[in-house]
Amino acid sequence: MTKSVFPFFTVLLGSLILYTSCSNNDNDTTTTTDNDVAKTPVSAFDEFNKDAVTISFDGDEITIETNGMPNHTSPYWEETAPLYIAPVVAIAQTPGRIGDRNLTVTIPAAPEIAASSTATGLGPIGISVTGVPIFNDTEGPNRPIEEQIVETFDYAGAHNGPSGYHYHIESYDVPENTVLSHNDEKLVGIMADGFLIYGRKCNSLGDHPTNLDVSGGHISSTQHSDGEEFYHYHIINEFYLGSIIALFAGDLQGTPNSIM
Template sequence: MIRSIFPLLAVLLGLPALLFTSCSEDDDELCIEITWYEDADGDGLGNADVTLSACEQPDGYVADDSDPNDTGGTSTPVSAFDDFNSAAVTVSFDGAEITLESNGLPNHTSPYWEETSPLYIEPVVAEALTPGRIGGDRSYTLTVPTAPELAASSTATGLGPIGIAVSGAPIFNDTEGPNRPLEEQTAETFDYAGAHNGPSGYHYHVEASDVPENTMLSHDDEKLIGIMSDGFLIYGRKCNSTGDHPTNLDVSGGHTSSTQHSEGEAFYHYHIINEYYLGTLIVLFGVDLQGTPNGIF
């Protein structure tokens, strides 16, 4: 009898009657439905465009509606790995994981090769060379999920490899040492590929130059650059989905769209951010990773 008078009381008091519904015939408590928002990527933030109304929190939904990019683990296109230099990089698939093993030896010319190498050329961009040459007993192994997800918070990159380029050489960030951002003196040691040699071997810092010697590396285009340690692919400054520089990138140069590798399916990936760092140089990746980083050993 008590339960049956609530709709009448709601009308008399001017309250929204839809809020007062019984959860079950045996439940004396009232059910007040609220709006829940889908949290596809599990970061605790919900998608304002996908909702459910329920008395209790449904699985996969949260009360927050502030997620600007609720991407939930779209698989990395397998065809992207066809772009990697097979002479340097071995790619293996094992269930929910992808492992890349590289010897770090790029498949393009550079003055950092030994002069006896068929890939050696005289410097065309570098004004000075760092000590050491390409070669030696190098190895880089990275294991990432086949469907990487955006993390609840971003992660700053550190010194050393933060990704593996399609050539097989590692990608570094915009620092040259502890609290040492790239400077003009360091930039003078980069070859046309945007790389130089260091204690950890030959590695890239910046986008390749637009010179005749550059026949395969990305320069202001949509080519695949490589894969970052959080499992997300990184492409050149332009996006295949529009043929131009994307305008909807997040702070790390990432967005969700299709690429030349995904057969029309949208997935999250990075781009080189179209901003100059030093003069005409553009850093490959000088921002935070938006996924969970994995070690490159």
């Protein structure tokens, strides 16, 4: 029990600090930033599913821990689970069901663009707001997502693998989908390099951004940043295969931290 109480308090404390600093800014036009590296807006972390994700702020670092269990329905839950539903879009299912596990990543509070980008590998490359890990556009060594794999995705764009339930593609626009981003500006999660990833639209424009780099990144404000501009990714508004849209198929532009 004590294990979960402390990080929760840390989140509260983090929010309190943010609230205090925001209030101060109203009356103070001087900037207190020592360098021009933007900090990830702390209010973004309020969007994470608190039943699955624990976030601890420790100076220059943020640690994100998840049990990988989403706050939405899926045919990948055990049939006795409250969030189990019969398949809505999946034609076939991969073996296994959603289960409890532990994934942790520690990222810098102010991530920086690296001198060179890094290709993503198999396994988790980010953690979504629901607590489910984000995977890239491959389903094995040199095996890009293909039609046969797409058939196994639930409406959340996820399926089960040897390491558990994970997202590959943007969620489907179906009535059952009440949580996940679909062609909007919702926060999707945070990538292993510490940069946030949003849906296909940017809050700074109310539309699809047109100035994205090859990884879907750009510098602008978002709904979390109170006008401050910072680097973040978007789901790229391009069909990857048929009508499916990959969550993240490019390189990481920052320095990846391991999600274990």
